[in-house]
Amino acid sequence: MAILEVSDLKQHFYIQPGLLAKIVSKKKPSVIKAVDGMTFSLEPGEIMxxxxxxxxxxxxxxxxxxxxREPTSGTIRYNGNDISQMSSGELKEYRQQVQLIFQDPYESLNPRFKVFDTVAEPLRALDIGNKEQRQKRVLETLRLVGLRPDEYLERYPHQMSGGERQRVGIAAALVLEPKLVIADEPLSMLDVSIRAGILDLIRDLSERMNFTCIYVSHDLSILSNISxxxxxxxxxxxxELAPTKEVITDPLHPYAKALIAAVAIPDPSYKRPVPDIRGEVSQPIDPPPGCRFQTRCKQVMDVCRTLEPPLKEVKPDHFVACYLY
Ligand SMILES: Nc1ncnc2c1ncn2[C@@H]1O[C@H](COP(=O)(O)OP(=O)(O)O)[C@@H](O)[C@H]1O
Ligand SMILES: [Mg+2]
Structure with missing residues (x-):
């Protein structure tokens, strides 16, 4: 059974116009459709x-x-349970089993907490174990992420490098032994030189602890490596949603093609295709009808300007939202 099923998830933000614009031009609130109909499911142990x-x-x-955050609409099921309908006991379990690793290890760590307190905090907040058990778990988790407890337990965030701070952030996420880890661009604030180490750590831990993972990145070379x-x-x-190898070697959506064409491939004989993309990225504010990518797409057709293309399974396990298919 799928561990996570997301169906038609939407998160819209409404932006009120200024008072003057409201009175003079009768301007309506704008809507930012930040997430507008996301559907997928995850199998246990998978990295997406x-x-x-x-x-x-x-x-x-x-x-x-x-x-x-409460979504505008749509459902999220965890092991078959709708997370908006959970009892307080189920919710506590969800808070334990689903953890986020944040992008900015400086912002996500409390500057007044020592490493021990940061990593112990999730256990304390969910009232897990007694003092000794928590201490033991914190030490184990620190070793797991490659930080020697005697050296790091008493440190504050400002006494560590970005990479060390991110390891602490990862420890705080993993101390609860989660089943689902959501890593939101965990490398993007780190120096290039230490990214590989943290990426290897996350991949290694996902195998050892056997958690399911959503790994977010704008960097396709990282994703082709891990997901x-x-x-x-x-x-x-x-x-588009498909096995990573297929997206990388045979992307279908014009946007996916353009993104893949822009990725560095370490092979001098490789002939880089010319990205088939124009214009600039727009904003999801009051989007016009039709496909969001229409203004940048070279293969745009009339239908793309009127109807939003639905996500379609065009090959087994390969979904794409484009009228070309
Ligand atoms: N709390 C919020 N209020 C209004 N707009 C928001 C809020 N959070 C995010 N947005 C907007 O939603 C869109 C998606 O943002 P985000 O999810 O942070 O993108 P990403 O993580 O892919 O960079 C952006 O246009 C952003 O400005
Ligand atoms: Mg982001």
Missing amino acids: GLAGESGCGKSTACLAIAKL ERLMIMYLGRMM
């Missing part, structure tokens, strides 16, 4: 990559799935 340009709704989707399936989003919409 989530890709797309900045502002396409990746973090918004993560927050809704982690139940840190088994890959979802590509554009302005709140899912454009």
